[in-house]
Amino acid sequence: MAQEYRVLLEYADKINPASAADYINVGGYKGLEKARGMERKALIEEVKKSGLRGRGGAGFNAGMKWSFVPQDAPVKYVVCNLDEGEPGTYKDRIICQKNAQALLEGMAICGAAIGSSQGYIYCRGEYPFVVDLLRRAIESAKAEGALGDFDIEVRMGAGAYVCGEETALIESIEGHRGEPRFKPPFPGVEGLWGVPTVVNNVETFACLPYILTRGAEWFAGIGAPKYPGTKIVTLTGDVVNTTWFEVPTDMTLREVIFELGGGVKNGKKFKAVQVGGTSGAFIPEANLDCPIDFDSMGNIGAALGSGAVLVLDETRDIVDVVTRISKFFEHESCGKCNPCREGTFRCREIMERINNGNGSEKDIENLQVLSKVMQKAALCGLGQAAPIPIDSTIKHFKHEYLRKLVVTSGKGGH
Amino acid sequence: MANYVDIIELYRGKKGGIIEAFHALQNEFNYIPEEALGLAAKTFGISEAEAYGVATFYSYLSVKPRGKYIIRMCESAPCHIAGADRVVKAIEDYLGINVGETTADGKFTFELCECIGQCQATPVVTINSEPVFNVSPEQIPEILSACK
Numbered sequence: 001m002a003q004e005y006r007v008l009l010e011y012a013d014k015i016n017p018a019s020a021a022d023y024i025n026v027g028g029y030k031g032l033e034k035a036r037g038m039e040r041k042a043l044i045e046e047v048k049k050s051g052l053r054g055r056g057g058a059g060f061n062a063g064m065k066w067s068f069v070p071q072d073a074p075v076k077y078v079v080c081n082l083d084e085g086e087p088g089t090y091k092d093r094i095i096c097q098k099n100a101q102a103l104l105e106g107m108a109i110c111g112a113a114i115g116s117s118q119g120y121i122y123c124r125g126e127y128p129f130v131v132d133l134l135r136r137a138i139e140s141a142k143a144e145g146a147l148g149d150f151d152i153e154v155r156m157g158a159g160a161y162v163c164g165e166e167t168a169l170i171e172s173i174e175g176h177r178g179e180p181r182f183k184p185p186f187p188g189v190e191g192l193w194g195v196p197t198v199v200n201n202v203e204t205f206a207c208l209p210y211i212l213t214r215g216a217e218w219f220a221g222i223g224a225p226k227y228p229g230t231k232i233v234t235l236t237g238d239v240v241n242t243t244w245f246e247v248p249t250d251m252t253l254r255e256v257i258f259e260l261g262g263g264v265k266n267g268k269k270f271k272a273v274q275v276g277g278t279s280g281a282f283i284p285e286a287n288l289d290c291p292i293d294f295d296s297m298g299n300i301g302a303a304l305g306s307g308a309v310l311v312l313d314e315t316r317d318i319v320d321v322v323t324r325i326s327k328f329f330e331h332e333s334c335g336k337c338n339p340c341r342e343g344t345f346r347c348r349e350i351m352e353r354i355n356n357g358n359g360s361e362k363d364i365e366n367l368q369v370l371s372k373v374m375q376k377a378a379l380c381g382l383g384q385a386a387p388i389p390i391d392s393t394i395k396h397f398k399h400e401y402l403r404k405l406v407v408t409s410g411k412g413g414h
Numbered sequence: 415m416a417n418y419v420d421i422i423e424l425y426r427g428k429k430g431g432i433i434e435a436f437h438a439l440q441n442e443f444n445y446i447p448e449e450a451l452g453l454a455a456k457t458f459g460i461s462e463a464e465a466y467g468v469a470t471f472y473s474y475l476s477v478k479p480r481g482k483y484i485i486r487m488c489e490s491a492p493c494h495i496a497g498a499d500r501v502v503k504a505i506e507d508y509l510g511i512n513v514g515e516t517t518a519d520g521k522f523t524f525e526l527c528e529c530i531g532q533c534q535a536t537p538v539v540t541i542n543s544e545p546v547f548n549v550s551p552e553q554i555p556e557i558l559s560a561c562k
Contacts, residue, residue: 087490087529125437125474126530128543155430156437158472161528175430175458177471193429236492236533243534278491278529308533310492324494328528334471 002255005222005248007230008206012098018136020144023101029146031212035109036148040071043113047208050216051228056081056164056201057276057305057381059227059294068188069114069196076116077197078107079187080205081169082123082130085161086277087328088308091232092202094244096130099206100137101146106205108150109212110198119152120192122169125159161332165380166199167191168334179336180380203232223249224293231292231307238265238313247292254288257311268313272397276305278325279385281392282318301392318400322389323348323355329386340383343374347387359405364394416442418450422457432458432468436475444484444523445476473527481516481523483561485509486540490529496536497551502526504551505539508558522561 006012015022023029035043048063069076080103084092095103107119123131134154141147160178162168167181170192191197207229211219220228227249233256234244240262247256257263257273264270272282275292281302283290290300297304312321326348333344350367353359371387378384394401418439425435435454439446446454446469455465469475487493487502506512509522516523532538535547539557546557 084531085529088492088533089529090531090533093531124531125472126527126540126543155434157474158433158437159474159527160472172433173430175432175468177467179471234533236536237495242536274491312495316495321491321495324489325491328490331528 002247002251002259004245004260005230006246007210007222008095008102008203008232009098009246012094015099017096017098017100018133018140020101020137020141020146023099023105024144024146027213028101028209029105031209032105032108032112032146032148034212035112038112040113040115043109046216047113047211050211050219051226052204052207052211052219053227053294054201055203055207055231055307057086057303059304062200062204065188065200066110066113066198068186069198070189071115073196075118075195076114077192077195078110078114078116078119079166079170079173079192079197079199080107080119080121081164081166081199081201082121082127083157083164083169084202084306085124085126085164085332086279086306086308088234088236088274088310089277089306090234091244091307093127093130094232094234095202095206096133100134101141102206102209103134103202104137104141104147104152106208107152108147109208110200110205111150114196114198116198117149117151119150120173121152121154122163122173123154123156124163125157128156131156160334161328162334162380162382165382168380169199170197177334179334180382182379223251224291224296226295227293227304231304233292233307233309235261235309235311237311238268238316239263239309239311240265249293250291252289252291253283253309256292256309257288261309261311264311264313266313268315270311271314271316272312272318272393274310274312274389275308276303277308278328279382279388280305280308281388282312282322282396283392284396301395303388318393318397319351319355319404322393323351325389326351326386329382333382333386337377337379337383339374339377340379340386343370343378343383344386346370347374347390351390354401354404357404357406359401361402361405363405364398364401367391368394418443418447419453422450422454426457432460432465433472433475436469440475444480444482445478448477451477479516479520481521483521484523484525484542485558486525486527486530488528488530488532488536488538488540489526492529492533493537498537500551501537501539501549501554504554505558508554522558
């Protein structure tokens with residue numbers, strides 16, 4: 001029987017997340033103490049050795065990212081991405097509501113590694129109560145002297161999915177429209193207000209205290225060797241237990257959905273699961289024995305992404321769900337680059353036509369061409385990932401598209 | 415009611431603080447009044463056009479007056495499959511307005527939104543950012559009549 005493995009959420013609901021004293025009582029801020037006693041280079045090496053990879057979706061080695069920051073820059077920033085906007089995702093909210101101090105400690109550890117004394121948390125505008133909680137948590141940590149000379153400021157977004165992209169997030173902290181920047185330069189070299197900046201996800205930061213206290217080897221030994229550690233997944237849709245779990249990264253999708261999740265609701269059969277949020281691929285039953293780690297998911301043409309797990313039962317209309325998703329991307333496209341601005345518009349237009357029963361096979365072909373263009377030519381991850389739900393469902397559930405097409409030559413239709 | 419001049423003044427000197435100032439203005443007025451937007455632009459040293467560009471980029475900011483209660487219905491995939499469409503209809507029927515409109519008495523504004531990160535209890539509606547969970551169309555009159 002598959003089981004949860006709680007590291008970040010071990011003390012969920014047992015401690016007050018705003019209280020630094022509570023956190024210190026269960027071993028908190030020991031990691032930061034250790035980090036501050038280490039040479040910067042050795043600290044970055046330790047994080048590299050743990051194999052910790054970004055939990056926001058890109059899966060980049062965290063220590064490696066830090067190593068790109070020029071040592072001699074006088075001012076550097078640590079930025080936490082708490083703009084989780086992937087529909088179906090609420091893991092970062094849970095981390096804050098259960099263990100906010102671990103996030104603060106993780107950011108301070110990063111500060112020690114890159115030589116920064118200022119952190120920013122960019123929290124999505126949908127979570128004003130998390131902003132309040134974090135501000136109280138920072139106050140409490142300061143009152144305990146836990147953060148030393150490292151300061152953290154919380155900034156609130158205002159409802160823009162694209163701000164989850166790190167350079168758009170930086171633009172937003174600077175008070176601008178949240179439009180992504182061209183890369184390079186990467187934020188590690190030229191980020192917030194033009195200075196070297198590390199942007200990591202909440203979950204990535206929150207792993208750090210445990211890596212420091214228990215050791216890189218301990219962390220590297222959990223779950224999948226190439227994407228070690230735990231992952232917090234959030235189950236939504238037609239699954240019995242619509243809740244969150246912290247699991248080792250070598251757990252399979254089938255175990256997540258059928259063992260922890262309790263299977264499909266109301267005794268119905270499984271049809272598909274979309275993993276990683278609304279930009280993720282739809283996965284058919286045949287691929288459910290895939291482990292959830294970054295690389296294994298990539299091998300089946302999917303992505304772990306944020307760890308959202310949206311389950312659809314046998315009665316769900318895939319084309320209708322994907323049409324709704326295409327509206328999401330049209331709404332959230334920032335409009336800066338043409339492939340995304342026009343592409344998300346056309347995707348939505350064609351998906352609606354098919355969903356309304358007025359589509360043709362040519363529409364499906366056009367979607368596939370458009371998808372290729374967007375994946376290659378869009379400026380940021382939003383436009384690159386937007387066609388993936390369409391692409392993956394045409395691949396695995398083409399019959400659902402075909403049965404909605406206008407019957408012309410005897411092909412398609414019912 | 416606080417003066418918009420005083421509100422903006424609180425954020426003067428805060429690097430990139432115009433969005434924070436906009437949030438504070440909205441907390442007071444439920445939208446960003448035109449004269450406040452102009453003053454914010456001046457305070458943060460940017461053109462009014464640029465400030466307007468920022469205010470209209472973000473879906474939670476509004477340059478048009480809104481009601482005392484901003485009702486938002488999440489339309490993202492998890493809420494969509496949980497029946498968001500029927501809840502939207504129930505809200506429109508109860509309030510007698512369409513999505514994007516404000517009731518004549520200035521009490522309610524109804525907006526659609528994307529995922530608000532409460533997907534353990536779909537479909538979700540928010541009332542001034544406070545989430546209401548597992549909403550059914552039948553509950554809408556009770557939920558909205560509680561807004562005084």
